[in-house]
Amino acid sequence: MGKRISLKDIAEKVGVSTALVSYVLNGKEKEKRVGKDVVKKIREVAAELNYRPNQIARSLRQGWTKTIGLIVADIANPFFGTMVRVIEDEANKFGYNVLFGSSDEDSEKLGALIDTLCNRQVDGFIIVPPEGSDAAIKRLSEREIPIVLIDRKMKGQNIDSVLIDNYTATYEATNYLLDKGYKRIAIVANKSSLNPMSERIGGYCEAMKEEGLEKEIHIELIKYEHTRADMAESLDKLLLKESKIEALIFTTNSLSISGLYYFRNSELKVPEDVAFIGFDGDEAFDFFYSPITYIVQPVEEMGKESVRLLIDQLNGSRKTVQIRLKHSFIEQQSC
Amino acid sequence: MGKRISLKDIAEKVGVSTALVSYVLNGKEKEKRVGKDVVKKIREVAAELNYRPNQIARSLRQGWTKTIGLIVADIANPFFGTMVRVIEDEANKFGYNVLFGSSDEDSEKLGALIDTLCNRQVDGFIIVPPEGSDAAIKRLSEREIPIVLIDRKMKGQNIDSVLIDNYTATYEATNYLLDKGYKRIAIVANKSSLNPMSERIGGYCEAMKEEGLEKEIHIELIKYEHTRADMAESLDKLLLKESKIEALIFTTNSLSISGLYYFRNSELKVPEDVAFIGFDGDEAFDFFYSPITYIVQPVEEMGKESVRLLIDQLNGSRKTVQIRLKHSFIEQQSC
């Protein structure tokens, strides 16, 4: 690898100490009273040699890396892909780069990722916390490393977070179905103790109760890494065996997609036989034979806000901020 | 931020020099003949203080960062998202982390990204090169920084690359349509001088010529950042005004998706009125009213191979390797 140019090379060529070069290239020539001719000469030589500062050296000395550690569930998932993209762009604006990893919803993997990223001295973290990661997150926050949780949060921890108001999202979606006359409404959710999932379920239950339909509450729990067969089993139970559900609310994108695959091969038609509300927009929703009505989280806004919160912390803010954004409801033809 | 434990802290607590601590924690206690008791003590104290090496310091000293710079067009695009995911996992296996950026198909942005990543001393690059980035890539490769191009390559540059055999992909797809009796076949492509696009067009043309259909060759070029209106204009021209095209081959995923949106609102039906071959699998393809037949690139394999090639280079390999993988053809009901 062709040797990179260092401050020292410039200093030698100009015939001054590295201190002066550093001052000039960091725009401190006034403050540090560097002679005009020298300033000019240093600038020239730096340009001529195409000098690029070694950020590693700078980081070691300064104690920061201008790097954000970003951990999502799976970057191959378009929802998180978009989130990462927004965070990347926003972080760049503030001079930060992003080191990232996918947790696969596995708290052990999360722990390992946090370790590597810490060793690499990231300045702060933006994390989509998986189930059971409370301890890992707590440990991190006790080390006083800036963190922002996004998309989810754990109960009762005093950590910055950016979420939508999940309760209202499903509450409104349920009411939308109720208004349309559906009564036997089921919600399809993941097994999860994390805030968003319990809120999503909570919003649905509340809306059902308000209509006096507590007996019709059906909560179908499916594990995170489910197969299409798992989904088929659950939906068969809900739609055929059990109490002939008339409408389904899905609470994550991947559950929604699995649900669509089910109806693609089912006798039952959407919305004639069953109404369908999906979660988090997807092109597939648009191309389903009856385009799917869905709840979307404002990913762009969430990403931006999370960076903003993190930067605030990095700039010394000590107060905990929990941001709640509003979801959107895209009405198409599946209900 | 709670002060991190350094080698020095351990050294002081044990009462030895940092050299010994470093030897022991790097498993060189035999080679460097460190006393047994001392080894034990150092290990104990390191565990007790929960020591984590500062990778920044280590990198500065060693001259490597164990970091790969990864630049794709847009990480929010599921195709690249998956690619990034695979590369991330594969790199981790070899002890590398990934610093990434999205170029937005913009060669200037690519240049800026390369600069930042170089300043951060990444050990090597995996890049999806955008149009017009020849100079930037060349400059990088002249600095003898290991690079692997993925998904695309520029003509006549002696750089490692991982691509599918694009020529054969469209050649076979075209023959598939010809076998089914379609004659008026058009290809929808991006304006691009990059290898894959010209090969994709080339394979199509060759197959058409072999059937003596050179007069029926229709190449419709659409710019990378196109709107659905752009697509509609092009397809209207091909299907309504011009020579009543019977079949369409799309050459990228986003072109395919735009195409699907067109047919979603069109009088013309797939495949009765027009046959449709998409590019790079997508859930949307499965949910279109007549599930789309498509060409897929083996993203996982491509990602893995690219990491393998890069690691080889990082381990000192000097020979240029150009890998060509085979595409797959998923037959559904759109032709």
Add this chain to the structure above:
DNA sequence: ATTGTTTGTTTAATCGATTAAGCATATATT
């Protein structure tokens, strides 16, 4: 007793940039 070898440890340089502190000159002030 002298020299050589092995064992176990420390010293100090190094990576590249930053920056407080110190040291000359030159100029201004009394």
Add this chain to the structure above:
DNA sequence: AATATATGCTTAATCGATTAAACAAACAAT
């Protein structure tokens, strides 16, 4: 003329880990 202040630059420590080289003590060989 003596002192103060401003100007312009250098020295050297620092961040944390690695590692060649030097060193001391114990032991073995002659």
